[in-house]
Amino acid sequence: MENLGIDIKLIVAQMVNFGIFYFVFMKFISAPLFKFLKKKKEEIELRDKLAIDLEHRNAQLEKKDKAMDKERKATLIKAIEESKKEALLVKETMIADAKKEADSLIESAKAQIQAERETMQKGMRKQIAEVGIMIVEKALHDYLTPQARKDITKYIIEHAPKVSL
């Protein structure tokens, strides 16, 4: 064996060394390393899972947000429509009220004008009658002679109604 260059002792020593190395490796390096790798793998899996879950949740939230947005838009459109309708109604009511008030004012003004016209006509009639009679009185005052006054007085007394007080 020695001629072949094989040293039994050395081989045995190397085998023992290898055994010790294997033991130490298995005991203190391989197990923690596997454990570490396993842990890392689990973390990565968990991260992936969480990422997927998060993505899924994001998608759900986005979907929900879109639905809410749609609903909000629909509500807003509905509210705008209702506001428009309400505004139109208010506008119509206001126009009707204004028209009514204007009609009332016109009627009132017409009545006032008519009343003023009637008052003016009455005043004119009164003045015409007064002036007419004043002229007649003046004329009679100048025209009637004492004899004429006496004759008229006599005529009036003769034709006066009988009075019994």
Next chain:
Amino acid sequence: MIIEPQLKADLKAYLLERLKTKKVAKVVVKAPYLLDNAEIYMLKKRIKLLDKATIHKEVDISILAGCIIQFGSQVIDLSLNSELQTLEHILYETV
């Protein structure tokens, strides 16, 4: 209501005195000139009150013709002026 005896007696005496003395009514006849007896007579025929009353004649130149008879607060207007007033009223109502 209680009336004082003195006041009551005074009132009674006044009323009795008033009943005893007959008052003759005083009538004022206004005209543009002094009415003569014939005209007064004609007036008396028309207005009975004048028979029993004292007639007081007055001249009022504002009267155009006719006369106005006043008895207390009562007035009988037989003047031309009142006719003209009536005419004025008719004119006012009809023009």
